[in-house]
Amino acid sequence: MSETVDVLVLGTGAAGLTAALAAAASGMSVRVLEKSDRVGGTTAISGGMVWIPNHKIEFDGPALNREDALTYMHSLSLGYMDDGLVEAFVDAGPEVIDFVEEHTDLRFYVAEGFPDYNPEHPGGRPGGGRSLNTEPFPFDSLGEWSERVLAFPAGPVAVGFDAETQVKLGQRPSVLGPEHDHRVMGAGLVGGLLKGLLDLGVEPELNSRARSVVLVDGRVAGVTVTDPAGDEVEVLARRGVIIATGGFDWDKDLVRAFLRGPVVGSVAPPLNEGDGLKMSMQAGAQLATMQDAWWTAVVSMPDDEFLGRERFRSVRQERTRPGCIMVNAAGRRFVNEATDYHSLVGAFHHLDPNTFRYPNLTAWMVFDARHFRAYGFMGELIENDPTWFVSSPTPEGLGAALGVPAGVLAATIDRWNEQVDAGRDTDFLRGDSAYDTWWGDASRTGIEQTLGRIDEAPFYAVPVGPGLLGTKGGPRIDPHGRVIGLDGTPVPGLFAAGNAAGSPSGIAYAGAGATIGPAMVFGYRAAMALSEQPPAG
Known part of the structure; x- marks a missing residue:
């Protein structure tokens, strides 16, 4: 693990895979580290919907526009949203959907009729239109990686999402026979992003848990990792590190310290232990949205x-x-x-x-x-x-x-x-x-x-x-996904996205897929920002 690359991505949910895909597609060398023996994180076992309030995909309903999207999100702000992050999310959403469809086999469509979560608010959509699904993805195309995507085990009641829930979520069935392993929802989204990344020659490194950042002259130059053999090694990045390790919902001390009230438990896999939050704090990050979560x-x-x-x-x-x-x-x-x-x-x-x-x-x-x-x-x-x-x-x-x-x-x-x-x-x-x-x-x-x-x-x-469903607090980021330090300026070399970052949604949950939509957007924007800056040293 001693090789130095341009970009180091931590985590393989929607945020991490999108960030890695964008970085690799931009011509940078990339390594992706995953603490688990499976890829996908919380995204893989989720409904997989992607809330993009200003996309350009055709559907049966009034066309979306930027003004309504901003009006709706601001109506939910209560003073907790960062206007710069909200505008960056709304404006970059269509670009991210186009990018993913260009560089993967994923195809998005509108979950017809699925309303926003506060549809009667100004700018809200009672008739839906902003929540996107992906077409069933052929896991056959992943080869040996098809068995390395996180999934729920069989249980006494429905595994994951039952068929009726899938219908409610607007999922389309595969047009192929049951002999083909086509998967939907979060698994399908992860499968498609993973296949795009593999096609660019980047394989996630499993059982590789990042523990702390490596600081060189105030810059995050890499991370210390427990590798599959159990050894502590340094993995370095010339341009930067993107933290996409998920939330802190399975760390009881962090939950007690930060969340606004009692919690019975988390729907997310017990992998979200605040690794990214701890590394960000080590690097001197400001924190945002720590009191809130994606509640259920x-x-x-x-x-x-x-x-x-x-x-x-x-x-x-x-x-x-x-x-x-x-x-x-x-x-x-x-x-x-x-x-x-x-x-x-x-x-x-x-x-x-x-x-x-x-x-x-x-x-x-x-x-x-x-x-x-x-x-x-x-x-x-x-x-x-x-x-x-x-x-x-x-x-x-x-x-x-x-x-x-x-x-x-x-x-x-x-x-x-x-x-x-x-x-x-x-x-x-x-x-x-x-x-x-x-x-x-x-x-x-x-x-x-x-x-x-x-x-x-x-x-x-x-x-x-x-x-x-997960926590939504973490290091404060700017519209490019750069982690903001205690002095109000970006921490050199450090980026964050998804539930490992302070949410651009503040304390609100705008609609189905409003966790994954911003995660993909800011993972993408972090990679784009890294592609535009020269490598350190």
């Missing part, structure tokens, strides 16, 4: 593991569909259950100033037999009641089993049913937004896609809590 409500099932750690699953459809509500420890509803998963977690983090407690931290999804029979759990129909469900033939009995005050859960369910019959949730406005019905029951129309009575025994409850 999560559940955990018995004996469900991933890479030797407890697995947490994001809850989308269950809480949105008719016949299901969420209640807190007092047995009361506390949120619009059908809102976007990022905003939802704000309700879990509400701190009662009188009791100095999080009243919604202990919570359950509550549903009836009709809901369970129609929709199953986590995307799969299940014949027998899971033993870890809490159940009772009556709402009163279920409330007693959950330990909530006598009669409160039954009253909450009665109140819900009254609102369903009236056709409007006046308590939390569930169903008012175009997003609320997106994950609902597609066989119904209008607000009935998400509103439905809870009145058929038995009644069930499943614990649910605040979790993460």
Whole structure:
């Protein structure tokens, strides 16, 4: 590992692979280091959507434009977004899509109808148009690398994303037969980026974990790496290092130190341990967006593991569909259950100033037999009641089993049913937004896609809590992906992108793919900036 190259990229998610692809395509020599024995990181097990608010891809809907994109993002800022980063993201998005399609076999298309997450905000798109998917990618073309892309193991319930969720995400099926290994979503995106990189002669180096930066006269000249043999070696870069190692969601000390409230667990693979954050701090970086994350409500099932750690699953459809509500420890509803998963977690983090407690931290999804029979759990129909469900033939009995005050859960369910019959949730406005019905029951129309009575025994409850898709805080970057130091100037030789950098989205989550879109854009922009500067020494 002693060879010196122009650019060193750390991590193989969407940010890292895009950065490496752009650097290699620009004629620079590149090395890509991955701590795991698989490539892809969080991207590989994600929905793989790419939110680009000003792309030029044709679709059935009003054309996108720069002004609406900026208006929408600024409406979500609350003072936490860097205007320079937002404008760089919006303006460079179309260029990045063109670049990827030119240098890989990936082809993007619009997830028709998928609304922005706050579609009624100024500049928002209730009818969708900004979230992109990639066509199914042939893993056959990856050769031996087809087995080196991170994937979930088989489990008691749907592996990764179930078929119905894939339809909701707008995924297109492969036109080829089942004998062809065509993969979609995050795996397909990673596969396509990886194939483009391999075609340029760059192979990621697996089991190679970057530990610290190498500083020479105040410049980041490389990193210290634990190589596959377990030895500590230095890997040097003439032009710069791009950190794309993901977030810090699996480092409990960092989570406790920085995030705004309690966390049950992360949906991301247990590889995101803050390596990039620690290296950036070592180099003297300013930090940005550290208090926030890509939030989601999560559940955990018995004996469900991933890479030797407890697995947490994001809850989308269950809480949105008719016949299901969420209640807190007092047995009361506390949120619009059908809102976007990022905003939802704000309700879990509400701190009662009188009791100095999080009243919604202990919570359950509550549903009836009709809901369970129609929709199953986590995307799969299940014949027998899971033993870890809490159940009772009556709402009163279920409330007693959950330990909530006598009669409160039954009253909450009665109140819900009254609102369903009236056709409007006046308590939390569930169903008012175009997003609320997106994950609902597609066989119904209008607000009935998400509103439905809870009145058929038995009644069930499943614990649910605040979790993460990943963190979004890290070193502050400029529009070129350069890490900004404590003195307000770029740290020479150091760049960051994706969840290893402070998010250009601030505390917002603009739409499906708003994690991956900026990750690819700033990975690309970092590589372009490096291609325009002379090598050190």
